[in-house]
Amino acid sequence: QVQLVESGGGLVQAGGSLRLSCAASSSISSVYTLEWYRQDSGKERELVAQIWTGGHTNYADSVKGRFTISGDFAKATVDLQMNTLKPEDTGVYYCRLTTWNGRGDRWGQGTQVTVSS
Numbered sequence: 001q002v003q004l005v006e007s008g009g010g011l012v013q014a015g016g017s018l019r020l021s022c023a024a025s026s027s028i029s030s031v032y033t034l035e036w037y038r039q040d041s042g043k044e045r046e047l048v049a050q051i052w053t054g055g056h057t058n059y060a061d062s063v064k065g066r067f068t069i070s071g072d073f074a075k076a077t078v079d080l081q082m083n084t085l086k087p088e089d090t091g092v093y094y095c096r097l098t099t100w101n102g103r104g105d106r107w108g109q110g111t112q113v114t115v116s117s
Contacts, residue, residue, distance in 0.1 A: 002026055002076075002106060004095055009111030016115075017083045022095030022108050024076035030099045034071040034078035038113070040091035048093070049080060062088070085115045 008020040020036070033052050039045040049069035050058040057069055063082075071078040078095055095108040 002028060002104070004097060004106050004108035006093070006095055006108040006111040009093060009113045011114045011116065012085055014086055014115055014117050016085050017081070018085065018113060020080040020082065020093055020095075020111060020113075022078045024097065024106075026076075027074060028076045028097065028099070028104060030101070030104060031073045031076055031097060032100050033096075033098045034069070034073070034076070035096040035098070036069060036078070036080045037094045037096060038089075038091040039094070039110075043091075045094070051078065082113075085113075087115045087117050089113065090115050 003025040004022055006022045012018050033050055035050045036048045037045050038048050048060050049067055051069045051071045053073050066084045068081040092110040093113050094110045097106045
């Protein structure tokens with residue numbers, strides 16, 4: 001079974017930057033989207049950023065202009081560059097991979113991002 005492994009989380013002060021990375025344990029040929037979600041304590045998990053195989057991207061309004069998603073679909077890797085971080089960006093960030101038929105969809109284990117004021 002292909003695993004998604006996240007890295008790059010940590011503690012940063014408001015206004016700082018972090019770069020999250022997610023890598024698959026092996027290449028996947030049927031990738032449809034690469035995505036980042038986040039979930040803060042007691043809140044619903046929300047979509048942060050999304051990229052399609054054709055390069056189209058989508059961002060949550062709260063991060064638009066500050067976060068940038070990039071991916072390599074051949075290698076099934078995805079990064080999230082987070083700039084001008086705010087305390088409300090705090091949460092556990094999960095990468096997600098979707099496939100054309102949905103049967104290969106996978107979640108990463110999550111990585112903690114904490115932004116202090």
